[in-house]
Structure formats: C-alpha cells, structure tokens
Amino acid sequence: MAAITYEHIKTCKQSGARLGRVHTPHGVIETPAFMPVGTQATVKTMSPEELKEMDAHIILSNTYHLFLRPGHDIVREAGGLHKFMNWDRPILTDSGGFQVFSLSDMRKITEEGVHFRSHLNGDKKFLSPEVAMEVQNSLGSDIMMAFDECPPFPAEYDYVKKSLERTTRWAERCLKSHARPNDQGLFAIVQGGMYEDLRRQSAADLTSMDFPGYAIGGLSVGESKQLMYEVLDYTVPLLPQGKPRYLMGVGSPDALLEGSIRGVDMFDCVLPTRIARNGTTMTSQGRLVVRNAKYARDFGPLDPECNCYTCRNYSRAYLRHLIKADETFGLRLTTYHNLHFLLDLMRKVREAIKEDRLLDFRDEFFAKYGLYDN
Numbered sequence: 001m002a003a004i005t006y007e008h009i010k011t012c013k014q015s016g017a018r019l020g021r022v023h024t025p026h027g028v029i030e031t032p033a034f035m036p037v038g039t040q041a042t043v044k045t046m047s048p049e050e051l052k053e054m055d056a057h058i059i060l061s062n063t064y065h066l067f068l069r070p071g072h073d074i075v076r077e078a079g080g081l082h083k084f085m086n087w088d089r090p091i092l093t094d095s096g097g098f099q100v101f102s103l104s105d106m107r108k109i110t111e112e113g114v115h116f117r118s119h120l121n122g123d124k125k126f127l128s129p130e131v132a133m134e135v136q137n138s139l140g141s142d143i144m145m146a147f148d149e150c151p152p153f154p155a156e157y158d159y160v161k162k163s164l165e166r167t168t169r170w171a172e173r174c175l176k177s178h179a180r181p182n183d184q185g186l187f188a189i190v191q192g193g194m195y196e197d198l199r200r201q202s203a204a205d206l207t208s209m210d211f212p213g214y215a216i217g218g219l220s221v222g223e224s225k226q227l228m229y230e231v232l233d234y235t236v237p238l239l240p241q242g243k244p245r246y247l248m249g250v251g252s253p254d255a256l257l258e259g260s261i262r263g264v265d266m267f268d269c270v271l272p273t274r275i276a277r278n279g280t281t282m283t284s285q286g287r288l289v290v291r292n293a294k295y296a297r298d299f300g301p302l303d304p305e306c307n308c309y310t311c312r313n314y315s316r317a318y319l320r321h322l323i324k325a326d327e328t329f330g331l332r333l334t335t336y337h338n339l340h341f342l343l344d345l346m347r348k349v350r351e352a353i354k355e356d357r358l359l360d361f362r363d364e365f366f367a368k369y370g371l372y373d374n
C-alpha cells in the first residue's frame with residue numbers, strides 16, 4: 001500500500017480545477033491546499049494548537065535547516081519530527097537542494113552531490129540524494145522531496161538542460177536509497193526552467209519512474225506571474241491525473257487561485273508568515289500594512305470580513321502599536337491572521353470547485369482584492 005494516495009473527488013466544470021484528497025500516514029489533506037511553512041520545525045510564532053484551530057492539514061519543514069541544526073540524528077532520537085514538534089498531522093519536508101543554492105555560497109555542485117559551507121558557522125557540509133534521503137527518513141516526514149537543483153533565473157538553455165538531467169539522475173538515486181521502498185512517500189520535482197521542451201523532458205523522465213506525487217520546482221524564482229502561468233499551462237497536464245501535483249514556493253493569493261485553476265493541488269510559501277513579521281497583512285480588501293501611521297487611531301478589526309482570533313479580538317491601532325513596539329505578540333497576531341486568510345481562501349476555492357464556479361470566484365476575489373503587487 002503506497003504511503004501516499006490521491007483521491008480525485010471532482011473536476012470543476014467551469015475551470016478544470018480539481019477537488020481531491022491526499023491520504024497520508026498522518027491523515028488526510030483536502031486539496032487544493034495551502035501548506036504553512038515551518039522551516040526549523042516550527043511555523044514561526046504559531047503553536048500546533050493554533051494551526052489546528054485554523055484547520056491547517058499539513059505543514060512543511062526543511063531538510064537543509066534541520067540537517068545543519070539541531071542535526072537529523074537528534075530529531076531521530078527524539079522519535080522523529082512529529083514527536084519532536086508535537087504535530088500529529090502530515091508533514092512534508094523539502095529536500096534541501098533548493099536551500100543549498102539559495103542560502104549558502106561557497107558551494108560546489110558535482111554529480112555526487114553538493115559541497116557547501118553552513119550559512120550558520122561556515123562548517124564544510126555535503127548534501128546528496130543519499131544524504132537527503134537519510135535525513136528525511138530520520139525526520140520521518142510523510143511526504144519527502146527528491147534532491148534537486150533549482151536553476152537560477154534567468155539561466156541559459158544548456159545549463160538548464162544539464163541541470164534537469166542531473167536532477168533526474170538524482171531522483172533515481174533518491175528512490176533507490178529510500179528506507180521505505182514500497183510504501184515511500186517520495187515526490188519527484190520537475191525542473192526545466194522556462195523552456196517548454198525541457199519541462200517536457202523533465203516530466204517525461206520523472207513520470208516514467210512512477211513516484212506517488214510530483215512537484216513543479218524552479219518557478220516563482222523571479223519570473224513574471226504571466227510567464228509562471230504560461231509554464232504551468234503546459235507543465236501541469238504532463239503530470240499524472242491520479243497523483244498529487246505540488247507547486248513549490250508559491251503562495252500569493254492570485255497565484256494560489258491561478259495555480260488551482262490550472263490543476264495544482266498543493267502549494268507552500270513563506271510569504272504569509274514572512275510579511276506578517278514586518279506588519280504587512282493580507283485582507284479581503286487587499287494588502288494592508290498595519291504598521292502604517294494612518295491606522296494609529298483605527299479601532300476597527302484588521303479585516304471586517306474575517307472571523308479569525310486576531311480580527312475578532314484586536315484593533316488595527318493595537319496591532320500597529322505592537323508591531324511598532326516590536327512586541328512579539330504583534331507578530332503572532334499578524335501571522336495568525338495571514339495564515340488563516342490563505343487557509344480560508346483555499347477553503348473557499350474548494351467550495352467554488354464543488355459549485356463549478358471557480359472562475360467566477362476568482363473574478364469576485366480580484367475585484368475586491370486587487371492584484372497582489374508581488
């Protein structure tokens with residue numbers, strides 16, 4: 001029995017988006033789903049209880065970060081990541097490939113793997129498909145990501161081609177070194193940059209190896225939204241209907257809507273938690289920078305249409321004060337709201353698919369929200 005199975009519930013007649021469920025050893029994920037990011041074994045400033053309160057079904061954590069600190073052996077000795085962080089629902093761990101390329105300089109990519117220096121203390125480190133799988137097996141995540149290279153953007157055609165071919169060879173090595181060969185929850189990551197023929201090559205190579213799920217990597221790396229949607233238009237249909245499709249690093253409201261419409265099932269992004277920490281929030285009326293002076297005497301809720309803990313109990317004036325005073329509680333309240341906002345948006349997306357009206361919902365949402373400016 002595969003550890004991860006996808007149950008297709010229905011396809012939206014108006015948009016082609018799909019409603020489904022991803023079954024994992026730690027529970028079910030209703031899709032399309034947004035996954036809060038908990039890079040270092042915590043979704044910054046949130047408790048597991050609060051994440052359950054807002055009905056997060058699955059969270060993300062990171063191989064690269066936990067490998068460097070506290071070390072995957074400690075997490076394994078603690079009984080795995082679920083026990084260590086007291087989260088009994090599904091966990092997806094990213095493989096570290098991307099983080100090595102984006103976080104540490106002084107690195108050397110070879111066929112074997114990547115030699116780099118820790119961004120924490122400069123120590124020499126090495127990550128490879130085998131090490132990434134050893135770490136993820138120690139963490140005990142439900143969904144593991146293959147070790148890949150996310151090419152920079154823009155990148156030359158030849159570089160992207162060589163990179164995706166190595167990523168495919170690395171994916172094969174991940175499959176071989178998985179500790180749970182027959183019930184593994186290993187997702188492959190389709191690369192290929194912004195080149196249609198390379199995306200097709202990457203998807204064909206990886207789908208021929210029959211993974212339980214497929215991610216689309218290498219997007220949201222600085223290209224325009226329009227170019228990202230163009231790449232999705234021809235890449236998503238290359239992925240098997242009966243498996244989950246995960247678009248990595250994508251999470252602004254408009255991208256979640258446009259990705260769902262194109263048949264993506266799972267999304268993750270640090271945006272909601274990251275911008276919350278500098279007092280920027282997502283509301284039904286669009287982006288609202290609550291630290292702005294104009295909210296000093298605004299005693300209304302952050303978002304009048306939101307029923308989350310923050311919006312039910314605190315005013316914009318209070319939030320602005322806390323953020324300006326650098327009070328930790330302020331970060332918690334804006335983070336809580338932003339995560340609730342995206343999780344609630346995905347709930348409405350699933351509702352709209354049930355009612356075959358996701359395109360109408362998108363237009364209604366944009367009319368009020370305005371286009372996200374990043």
Ligand SMILES: CC(C)(C)OC(=O)NCc1c[nH]c2nc(N)[nH]c(=O)c12
Nearest residue numbers: 095098150217218219220221248249
């Ligand atoms: C710049 C941001 C993070 C917004 O997006 C991307 O880089 N998007 C791509 C991305 C995010 N996470 C990944 N993990 C892995 N293994 N591979 C990837 O390509 C990616």
